[in-house]
Amino acid sequence: MDSGSGTSVSASQLARLSAGAAGAAAAGLIYSTVIERNAFALRHVVAPLLEAGSSPLRVLHISDIHMTPHQHLKQAWISELDSLEPDLVVNTGDNLAHPSAVPAVVQALGGLLSRPGLFVFGSNDYFGPKPKNPFKYFKKDHKRTHGEPLPWQDLRAAFTERGWLDATHAIREIEVAGVRIAAAGVDDPHIERDRYESVAGRPNPLAQLRLGLTHSPEPRVLDAFADDGYDLVMAGHTHGGQLCVPGYGAIVTNCHIDRSRVKGLSQWGADMALHVSAGLGTSPYAPARFSCRPEATLLTLTPVAGGGDDADVDLRLPSLQSVPV
Known part of the structure; x- marks a missing residue:
């Protein structure tokens, strides 16, 4: 030729x-x-978010486990997280990917369920996964399709019986490691189950940490938490992009936040921090990750330097590293 x-x-x-x-x-x-x-990797974050004079608080953030009964490697890895001895565990949903996965999730969380915990659910706690056209993810407002109902009531019962607090459309106040926390959460905005008006209003001003929980980090919910004076919102859902391009990052976020906030710690508005977990699992129908390892995060929250209502908090360059457990 x-x-x-x-x-x-x-x-x-x-x-x-x-x-x-x-x-x-x-x-x-x-x-x-x-x-x-x-x-699986453990991400470490240090962030100055507590009021001056507070003791440091170690918070383990778990999200998007998407468990099936036979994922023994994932179950074993999660069970080792209890050795970190966190002061508080926060679970932001999508624990299930199979109707028989509740015992596997509970067994994997193991000792963590004996520690103080807060949780909200995601769409894949309520409905099972199903095959989808992957190109739908490039359209943020694509039509949602649900799989078979999942036994979320059994999972909620298991969590609450062990002492974890359901923050879904509820205001919870707890003291952990000497830190007084005012927490509130919403149901999953991804499937429009959020009802922020049920928790609206400024949290207890005596709290040393004002914490918001949501599965999907939709801007309308983040703005509401920020307007009410929350210090930190924790979310999941994005899988960190799941399939990322080295040097570019996430291609899609599967929600309305921008790609720069698809995982890790960032600042939302003037005074609120946002932490998005890249999660530990995937849908059984899309069992792949590229340049985006599955992860949990251990956040060490420290007092704001200087203290006072006008103290500056700069979250652009947090102390951050990802290492395997």
Whole structure:
């Protein structure tokens, strides 16, 4: 084959190029579905969010477990998190991916359920996963489709019986490690179950940490928490983008926040922090992660330097690292 310009590609060269591309694609598929999907990591964050004079508070943030009964590696990894001895556990939903997964979730959380905990649920606690067109995720307002109902009532009962507090449309006040916390949460905004008016209003001014919980970090909910004076909102749902491009990051967020906030700690408005977990699981119908390891986060909250209502909080450069447990 001669192009007339001095360059040509023979049939054998074209075949080798095609074979190379196919091999690279296969290697990427194996890496994302077998290796990285199971390369669980613990993210460490240090953030000055407590009132001056408060004791440091260690908060373990877990989200998007998407458990099925036979995911024994994930179950074993989660069970080791109790050795971190967090002061508080926050679970922001999507624990289930199978109707028989409640015992696996409860067993995996194990000792963590004996520690102080707060939780809200996500859509995949209420409804099972189902196959979807992946291109729908590029349209933020695509029509939602639900799978079979999941036994969320059993999961809620297991959590509350062990002492965790359901923050769904509720205001909870607890004291943990000497820190007084005013917490409130909403049901999943991703499927429009949020009713912020049920918790609206400024939290207790005597609290040293004002904490908001939501599964999906939708801006309308984040704005409401910020307007009411919350210090920190914790969310999940995004999977950190799940399939990311090295050097570029997440392609989609699956909600209305921008890509820069798809995981980790950021600032929302003038005075509120947002922490989005990249989560520990995936849908069984999209069991792949690329350049976005599954993770839990241990946040060490410290007093704001200087103290006072006018103290500056800069969250643009938090102390951050990701390491395997």
